[in-house]
Amino acid sequence: MRGLNPRQIEAFRAVVLTGGVGMAAKLINVTQPAVSRMIRDLQQQMGLTLFERRGTGLMPTSEALSLYAEVERAFVGLDRIAQMATELRTRRAGFLRVAALPALANGFLPRFAGRFLAERPKLDLVLSGLVSHAVLTAVAQGQCDLGFAEASMEHAAVQTERMPAAPYMAVLPRTHRLARKKRLRPADFEGESFISLGHSTASRFRIDRVFAEHGVRRVMRIETPLSEIACSLAGSGAGVTLCDPFTATEYAPRGITVRPFEPRINFEFAALYAAQRTPPPVAREFIDSFRAHITVFLRQQKQGSSST
Amino acid sequence: MRGLNPRQIEAFRAVVLTGGVGMAAKLINVTQPAVSRMIRDLQQQMGLTLFERRGTGLMPTSEALSLYAEVERAFVGLDRIAQMATELRTRRAGFLRVAALPALANGFLPRFAGRFLAERPKLDLVLSGLVSHAVLTAVAQGQCDLGFAEASMEHAAVQTERMPAAPYMAVLPRTHRLARKKRLRPADFEGESFISLGHSTASRFRIDRVFAEHGVRRVMRIETPLSEIACSLAGSGAGVTLCDPFTATEYAPRGITVRPFEPRINFEFAALYAAQRTPPPVAREFIDSFRAHITVFLRQQKQGSSST
């Protein structure tokens, strides 16, 4: 025999609520004998007397009243499953796991995510900061629903979707001689102490190639894998660097000057999700909303740099 | 169509728990196709994709994981209904409403009830102090499961069951001249200021008759309906009284002396419950336990009075 029969519990609750079998039947949309039999079966199964004949009607026993308190709590539970399903169906609830490379994860993306969540009170988010390779792995292995990583990342099990490319910015110590120029070019960096990103990144190759094409020699004494560290070092006067605008904007109040760099070198990143596993619908919304947010940010950056 | 189908919810939960349709079938004791169809039907009804084919098995979607948290709460609720039913069936839980006349309700019965409850952690008690007539009405009208009232109370809808009769005790101001006697007789009260109980009680009639039969004249200046007030008045030196031993024992530390009185006049009271409505089984336990408690108390009283 199965466990507790929810239909019987429903009938029991209806009788307690309405005070009679006939009214209970009306409440749960069945005929009166159906309720009568369910109550009889429930009492037999539980081994309890729940109602007694009192005149023409039924009176709940003390046991029935005790049980009823627990039934109300459980009923709320079943209702909430239905409500949760509705919310999931209308994309307002769920659970989203996102991983992003540090350039995004350290400020720009969390602020966006905070506003995204504010419009979706029932959505839960886990946001991780990982290097791009780890982002790729997490998505491929199903540990994350959605990732943002450098665009060059590739994996058979992972679908990538380009996000708007952002131009690298020149990042200088606050009082650096180049700070007075509105726009910087490769020749400006001749003989300057340069803070480089890690060897293995596509960005690093593109940046090095641009300086080489212009015959510019930089003093390459410092290398770091993280653009945040590069910005901090620039702010401490250790050198100059090129950096994505998301990180540069985060660090602008902390002892650095940010200037546009020409020719444009793109910071290219992508949204990643499992190729064979449908991401939660809210992930699509997240990607689309984030894309629009980036577009607005980059437009503001361009206007800000031309007026500064 | 009805609301959410609990059997489908059970199948859903089993698949999430076990990771597969076949194992889920084993968990809930049906065949694999039954689970497969219930999951299909649930997804159609909710309008959600809950599982996706992944290789040969199924993988829960993010929606499924979100929903599962709510499902677990509901299952806990249903489990607790079943558990509550088991506790009620084994008489360890429930709800008992008791009303008692003040002589019992003001200390003796609550202390007994406290120990009774300590052995029944799931039992809830409502204990009211009412005059005997109100106790009778409350029981007759189903507002109380059980009452203790003077034995003379009668009502067509109420069954009475005698409890052990207790002898009235003489209650004196602490330093009263009669306090040096070990046992008091009617003649001792000749000319004493006497605190009487209300006119309408059976006890009052019996007490007055005993004094009349012995030709004793008391100074009848004070009357009160409550034995508690009578004891307090005696303690303040206002007079002497006869009182049931439950109340007398309560007030013994408060400026009074208690002595046995002869001939014995019984304080007679009864347990009351609805004649046509089965009291909760715990009410029978309460009555039987209380009867034993009273018997022990009266025996101790008798031994205490003979050694003092």
Place this chain on the structure above:
DNA sequence: CACGCTTTATAACATTATGTTATGAAACGG
């Protein structure tokens, strides 16, 4: 690349649960 195994999905049929109508029993009020 083919075969065997495992898992899930679906069809067809069987069983059980639940719903209905009909009707009897009990209580109550006029």
Place this chain on the structure above:
DNA sequence: CCGTTTCATAACATAATGTTATAAAGCGTG
């Protein structure tokens, strides 16, 4: 005493759920 109301039960109908049989798909191994 009769009519009405409410609940309990019987008999039958319908829907849900369970089973067996079988097909489809994926995976691992030789």
